Amino acid sequence: MDAVSAAVATKPPSIEALIGLARRDMAGVDALIRERMESDVPVIPALAEHLIGSSGKRLRPLLTIASARLCGARDDACLKLAAAVEFIHTATLLHDDVVDASELRRGRVAAHLIWGAPSSVLVGDFLFARSFELMVEADSMHALEILARASRVIAEGEVLQLTRAHDLDLGQDTYLKIIAAKTAELFAAAAEAGAVSAGAPPERRRALRRFGQELGLAFQLVDDALDYAGSSEVLGKNPGDDFREGKATLPLLLAIARTGAAEEPFWRRTVDRREQTDEDFQRARELMRATDALQSTLDLAADYAASAKAALAEFPAAPGWRSAMEELADFAVTRHA
Numbered sequence: 029m030d031a032v033s034a035a036v037a038t039k040p041p042s043i044e045a046l047i048g049l050a051r052r053d054m055a056g057v058d059a060l061i062r063e064r065m066e067s068d069v070p071v072i073p074a075l076a077e078h079l080i081g082s083s084g085k086r087l088r089p090l091l092t093i094a095s096a097r098l099c100g101a102r103d104d105a106c107l108k109l110a111a112a113v114e115f116i117h118t119a120t121l122l123h124d125d126v127v128d129a130s131e132l133r134r135g136r137v138a139a140h141l142i143w144g145a146p147s148s149v150l151v152g153d154f155l156f157a158r159s160f161e162l163m164v165e166a167d168s169m170h171a172l173e174i175l176a177r178a179s180r181v182i183a184e185g186e187v188l189q190l191t192r193a194h195d196l197d198l199g200q201d202t203y204l205k206i207i208a209a210k211t212a213e214l215f216a217a218a219a220e221a222g223a224v225s226a227g228a229p230p231e232r233r234r235a236l237r238r239f240g241q242e243l244g245l246a247f248q249l250v251d252d253a254l255d256y257a258g259s260s261e262v263l264g265k266n267p268g269d270d271f272r273e274g275k276a277t278l279p280l281l282l283a284i285a286r287t288g289a290a291e292e293p294f295w296r297r298t299v300d301r302r303e304q305t306d307e308d309f310q311r312a313r314e315l316m317r318a319t320d321a322l323q324s325t326l327d328l329a330a331d332y333a334a335s336a337k338a339a340l341a342e343f344p345a346a347p348g349w350r351s352a353m354e355e356l357a358d359f360a361v362t363r364h365a
Contacts, residue, residue, distance in 0.1 A: 041358035043085060046094060049352055053093045053107060054086065060111040064158045075143050075151045079133060080118055087356075088218045089114045091243075094356075095222030095236045098349040106225040108166040112175060113218045115159035120182055120214075122152035127190065128273055132266050171221045178217035185209025194274040194300050196284055203278055204245070207252075212244030219243075235342035239353065242336035246360045249329035252277035253322050256313050268309040274299045278328070282321035283312070291315060326361065333357040 047054070065076045089110035096106035124130070125138045126145045132138060140148040156179065163172045189206045192198050219240030223233040255270040256279055270277050276299070284295050294315075298308045316322050336357040343350050 041355045041362055043087075043090075043352070043356050043359050046090065046349075046352035046356055047085065049097070049349060050090055050093045053097075053104070053110075054090060056104060056107045057086070057089050057093070057110045057114070060107060060162070061114055064111065064115070064162065065155075067154070071143060071147055072151055072154055075122075075139050075147060076118070076155065078136065078139050078142070079121060080114070086114055087247075088117050088214055091215060091218045091240060091356075092222040092225075094349055094353055095219040095240075096226045098236070098343060098353065099223050099226035099228035099232055101222075101226035105166060105168075106222050108162045109168075109171055109175070109221045109225055110218075112159040112162040112166070113214065113221070115155040115162070116175065116179055116182075117214060119152040119155040119159070120186070120210075122148045122155070124186065127186070128269070130269060132269075166225065168221075168224060171224045174217050174221050174224065178213050181209050181213045185211075185213070189275075192276065194302070195276050196281075196295055196300055198276040198281060200278065200281065203276065203281060207245060207248040208241070211248040212241045215244030215247070216240035232342055235339045238339040239336045239357075242332045242339065243357055243360055246329040246332035246336065246357065249278060249325050249332065250361055250363065253279055253325040253329070255279075256316055257322055271298070271309050271312055272302070272304065274302050279316050279321045279325045280312075282324055283316045283319050286319035286321060287315055329361045333361045 061080060065073050065080065067073055092106055092110040092113050121133060122139060125133055126140045126148050130138045131141065138148075139151075143151075159175070159179075160172075163175055166172075185206050185208070188202075189210060192202065192206070216237045217240070220233055220237040223236045228236075252270065255267060255277065257267075271280070280299065284291075284299075287295075294308075294311070297303045298312065334357075337354045340350050340353060345351075
């Protein structure tokens with residue numbers, strides 16, 4: 029039995045328990061988000077609503093709330109930080125979709141195809157500005173430092189990915205460095221900021237940062253595998269977007285390494301030069317399955333999820349926030365099933 033199958037041997041994990049625990053808090057976060065989306069410039073709330081309104085479970089702000097409550101927070105100080113986290117995430121998505129020329133986001137037509145790239149970029153900037161206003165209002169210099177650093181690290185990760193696009197020689201270490209910056213950093217910061225808002229001691233802040241970091245790595249690895257094995261309903265975007273854009277994700281890198289010289293002309297044509305036919309994506313998927321590239325990616329994701337759960341050993345084992353966060357880690361790697 030592989031690592032992912034073992035995780036669902038009893039029942040498929042879900043995050044319904046975590047959503048239930050955080051329902052009141054997340055209602056407050058949603059109210060803050062909608063209040064701060066408003067602007068006298070009509071295109072700003074319209075474009076922001078197009079993306080934020082289609083958001084699903086809001087995992088990153090949910091992580092901020094869960095971390096704060098796990099650390100014993102009794103007040104609502106974490107709500108503004110959770111809303112700031114969602115604005116940072118949404119801003120990066122708006123910018124990413126312009127850079128990647130994506131057609132779908134969260135199951136909807138990408139905002140830049142409706143309002144244009146300049147408007148998408150500028151509304152992303154507006155949301156970044158709103159996030160920093162919320163951080164200042166939260167009145168925690170430490171939380172402000174954490175989320176400001178995360179914004180910088182995310183940008184660095186995106187630039188690194190852009191400069192190494194179509195690189196068939198990209199090493200796994202560099203790939204992991206990219207996803208640690210562009211995805212896992214915000215998960216880590218979201219969790220750590222929640223702990224800080226609760227006044228948690230350093231060892232608990234570090235434990236929750238590690239939980240978020242490992243969870244984010246697992247989440248991105250599964251996303252990269254799903255691009256070759258998932259559906260548009262699961263992904264909220266078109267399957268094969270990474271392949272068509274020539275993104276060097278782990279499933280692709282493993283398949284290239286394992287097929288060797290025999291398939292090098294295929295990979296050079298489709299990924300390096302992006303000279304693709306309608307049949308090429310299907311062939312790439314077949315090569316990934318034949319070389320177990322997808323399963324290896326999912327197995328690594330399961331390892332990171334297990335590491336995330338281990339970080340919660342700092343907290344007493346009991347029903348409630350800790351067990352719900354453990355289920356979140358399991359859900360991150362089984363949502364393809």
